[in-house]
Amino acid sequence: MKFICLGYADEKTWEAMSESQRNALVDECLAYDDVLRKNGHFAGGDALQSARNARTCDGRRARCS
16 A cells, blocks of 8 residues: 655744754654655655645636636
């Protein structure tokens, strides 16, 4: 079984964190990626853009905002 994980942090919370707190969070996430990879369960990972660039799509109405 492979897993796809979404890591999300509220931008305001992220910006309020110290650099060492942000680094610790990233290190923890990457360590978990390594565990999944080591056990053959890592499907891949890509960074997303800022939530400011996000769009919401409604498949029922076939429109995005």
